[in-house]
Amino acid sequence: MIEFNNVTKIYKKTFTAVKNVNLKIDKGEFIFIVGKSGAGKSTLIKLLLREISPSEGIITYNNQDINKIRKRSVAEYRRRIGFIFQDYRLLPKMTVYENIAFAMEMICCQAKNIRREVPLVLSMVGLSDKAKYYPDELSGGEQQRVAIARAIINKPETVIADEPTGNLDMETSKEIMKILTEINRRGTTVIMATHDREIVNQYQRRVVELKNGIVIRDIKAGGYSYESEED
Amino acid sequence: MNPKKISYIFRQAFKSMWRNRMMGFASIGSVSAVLIILGFVLILVLNINNMAMVAKETFDQIAVYIMEGVDDEQIEEMGNSFRKIDGVMGVAFQTKDYALEKVKEDWGEDAILLQDLRHNPFPNTYIVQLSDVSKADKVIAQLQTFEGVDKVRYYQDAVNTLIKLADFVKKFGAGIIIILLLISVFIISNTIKITVLSRQREIELMQYIGATNGYVRGPFILEGVMLGLLGSVLAILLIMLGYNYTIDYLAGRYVALISGMSGYLVGVEMVLYDLIIIFMTIGIGIGVLGSLVSLKKFLSI
Numbered sequence: 001m002i003e004f005n006n007v008t009k010i011y012k013k014t015f016t017a018v019k020n021v022n023l024k025i026d027k028g029e030f031i032f033i034v035g036k037s038g039a040g041k042s043t044l045i046k047l048l049l050r051e052i053s054p055s056e057g058i059i060t061y062n063n064q065d066i067n068k069i070r071k072r073s074v075a076e077y078r079r080r081i082g083f084i085f086q087d088y089r090l091l092p093k094m095t096v097y098e099n100i101a102f103a104m105e106m107i108c109c110q111a112k113n114i115r116r117e118v119p120l121v122l123s124m125v126g127l128s129d130k131a132k133y134y135p136d137e138l139s140g141g142e143q144q145r146v147a148i149a150r151a152i153i154n155k156p157e158t159v160i161a162d163e164p165t166g167n168l169d170m171e172t173s174k175e176i177m178k179i180l181t182e183i184n185r186r187g188t189t190v191i192m193a194t195h196d197r198e199i200v201n202q203y204q205r206r207v208v209e210l211k212n213g214i215v216i217r218d219i220k221a222g223g224y225s226y227e228s229e230e231d
Numbered sequence: 232m233n234p235k236k237i238s239y240i241f242r243q244a245f246k247s248m249w250r251n252r253m254m255g256f257a258s259i260g261s262v263s264a265v266l267i268i269l270g271f272v273l274i275l276v277l278n279i280n281n282m283a284m285v286a287k288e289t290f291d292q293i294a295v296y297i298m299e300g301v302d303d304e305q306i307e308e309m310g311n312s313f314r315k316i317d318g319v320m321g322v323a324f325q326t327k328d329y330a331l332e333k334v335k336e337d338w339g340e341d342a343i344l345l346q347d348l349r350h351n352p353f354p355n356t357y358i359v360q361l362s363d364v365s366k367a368d369k370v371i372a373q374l375q376t377f378e379g380v381d382k383v384r385y386y387q388d389a390v391n392t393l394i395k396l397a398d399f400v401k402k403f404g405a406g407i408i409i410i411l412l413l414i415s416v417f418i419i420s421n422t423i424k425i426t427v428l429s430r431q432r433e434i435e436l437m438q439y440i441g442a443t444n445g446y447v448r449g450p451f452i453l454e455g456v457m458l459g460l461l462g463s464v465l466a467i468l469l470i471m472l473g474y475n476y477t478i479d480y481l482a483g484r485y486v487a488l489i490s491g492m493s494g495y496l497v498g499v500e501m502v503l504y505d506l507i508i509i510f511m512t513i514g515i516g517i518g519v520l521g522s523l524v525s526l527k528k529f530l531s532i
């Protein structure tokens with residue numbers, strides 16, 4: 001479904017962020033992208049979201065070269081991907097309910113559908129009773145669950161999470177992981193960038209490890225690499 | 232466009248205009264300033280052109296002033312000679328007394344000013360009617376050769392001067408207006424930039440979610456449009472008040488000296504409709520352009 005074909009990204013003609021990346025991700029996979037900061041994880045995600053374009057190589061999504069998507073159709077492409085940030089990025093002046101409804105409103109969706117869908121997603125992330133709260137009245141874990149609800153409200157084929165547990169303690173991280181695996185179980189592809197060794201080791205899913213912009217390991221099911229032990 | 236989207240765009244635009252009102256006033260003011268100067272130039276050019284048009288109607292006549300002291304017989308002779316010049320259709324004589332009477336009549340009440348004149352300053356005049364305007368230059372040259380002819384007045388000179396003046400005002404005005412337009416676009420784009428920056432996180436989020444362009448750009452463009460529109464409304468009001476006042480002032484004060492003023496000046500109601508359309512178009516144009524400049528710079532994800 002997603003293919004990186006010999007992709008290289010060079011910033012400002014001098015800094016090579018990722019180099020000759022070949023990656024094939026099938027529909028329904030759960031994949032960890034690991035590596036130290038600066039290894040190229042974020043660049044990979046930005047490339048996939050078409051925030052930036054590769055210097056060389058081709059990235060295809062459902063066999064379509066995403067860099068050939070016309071500018072005005074990029075928004076449409078992004079709707080097929082739900083994105084989760086490390087820092088949640090909830091809008092502070094909106095309630096939990098409004099934050100999620102906002103994502104639907106931006107795209108289409110009649111009020112009737114919004115009223116039906118938002119409670120369903122809220123119950124899936126276990127926040128039915130917090131619908132009227134504002135983000136700053138929630139804990140970090142709860143905020144991230146709202147962000148996940150927002151990412152999946154439009155039923156994307158793929159969810160990309162960039163260090164979703166980066167700001168959370170172990171206990172809360174596990175709650176987040178439970179929701180992400182549930183989303184994956186229902187058929188959504190999940191791509192998660194992380195350097196949370198414990199989680200990666202615990203889940204034993206596909207792991208792609210990056211070092212200095214190069215894929216140094218890609219295994220079907222495994223733990224965090226030995227290579228990164230020292231960090 | 233569904234109503235929900237439209238209401239979203241309006242809500243956001245009004246919200247940020249209010250939040251940002253000082254910059255908003257600056258933007259509106261700059262748009263107004265450009266348009267007022269534009270209006271001033273337009274009205275000036277329009278009036279000069281109008282004067283030229285009115286003057287043109289008397290354009291097939293040449294006035295020949297006759298020197299003091301030329302006797303009636305000589306005057307009569309001159310008339311006969313004028314008639315024989317090629318290109319002259321007819322000749323009419325106007326005595327200096329008639330000229331004075333006519334001025335008195337035109338000035339109305341203010342004619343009292345002329346009472347103390349010790350002698351009549353107006354010359355005896357021949358009005359030479361041209362049969363063909365293109366022969367004007369030749370006729371003038373011949374008229375000037377006659378003895379006893381003081382001055383030859385031909386209206387085309389005045390018309391040409393007016394046309395040249397209008398041309399100058401147009402060019403000079405266009406230069407100023409272009410510079411001011413650029414300044415206005417810059418000021419509006421700065422105002423919009425503040426809004427864009429203050430909502431950057433929200434916009435970024437919208438772009439990640441895949442919001443349509445209308446949602447992302449709509450509020451900013453609408454904000455620009457409204458700033459431009461408000462600026463143009465303000466300019467229209469000020470120009471109309473100012474122009475009306477000027478006409479009244481001139482008419483009230485100098486009615487006698489610029490006799491027939493009403494014929495030379497273009498009335499407010501004649502330009503109002505065109506000005507509204509021109510101003511609003513330009514105002515909105517500046518607003519949209521200012522927004523687009525800002526959006527292009529700051530929305531890149």
